[in-house]
Amino acid sequence: MDTLVSDRPTAVPVTLRKLYFLRFAFAAVWAGLLFAAGDALGPAGVILLLVYPLFDVGAALVDIRSARAGGATAPALRVNVVISSLAVAGLAVAAASGIPAVLRVWGIWAVASGIVQLVAGATRRRLGGQWAMIVSGAISTLAGASFFAQAGGDDPSLRSLAGYAFLGGVFFLVSALRLNRARDGR
Numbered sequence: 730m731d732t733l734v735s736d737r738p739t740a741v742p743v744t745l746r747k748l749y750f751l752r753f754a755f756a757a758v759w760a761g762l763l764f765a766a767g768d769a770l771g772p773a774g775v776i777l778l779l780v781y782p783l784f785d786v787g788a789a790l791v792d793i794r795s796a797r798a799g800g801a802t803a804p805a806l807r808v809n810v811v812i813s814s815l816a817v818a819g820l821a822v823a824a825a826s827g828i829p830a831v832l833r834v835w836g837i838w839a840v841a842s843g844i845v846q847l848v849a850g851a852t853r854r855r856l857g858g859q860w861a862m863i864v865s866g867a868i869s870t871l872a873g874a875s876f877f878a879q880a881g882g883d884d885p886s887l888r889s890l891a892g893y894a895f896l897g898g899v900f901f902l903v904s905a906l907r908l909n910r911a912r913d914g915r
Contacts (some may be wrong), residue, residue: 744795749905756898764891815891829880836876843869852875865900
């Protein structure tokens with residue numbers, strides 16, 4: 730089985746911890762901005778919707794580079810780059826059709842990227858702190874299905890995406906803190 734990084738906790742790249750902290754901060758700020766924007770699909774709302782998966786692509790590329798520097802491969806992360814890139818394109822098209830279409834595309838992306846996150850977390854489980862990534866991947870998969878269902882409801886709302894993003898950020902924070910503990914031998 731390919732590993733994403735070394736199995737030895739002391740070999741965990743500092744880059745991964747920093748990346749997880751950055752992902753938490755980004756998710757918290759993004760969630761606040763989306764919540765404040767409400768359900769507007771104006772230019773600012775659409776930009777916010779596109780920035781989130783674009784940031785995910787960038788974070789996955791940094792993660793891949795970090796894994797490679799540690800002598801490992803990152804097949805799940807490469808798949809995530811493709812999935813998130815397709816999400817950007819899909820969201821750009823869906824935004825012209827309205828909130829239900831956006832929720833459907835976001836839901837499909839959340840399911841697909843959640844499965845990838847589950848795989849990546851399971852592959853990295855020996856690092857410590859990956860249980861949060863595994864749980865986050867499972868929650869993302871379930872949330873994606875709920876976004877898809879919400880799209881067909883009476884009052885679809887983008888605000889649920891803000892809660893999803895913030896919770897995902899919290900899981901990155903927990904993983905970053907657990908990686909620090911693994912590095913320190915605790």
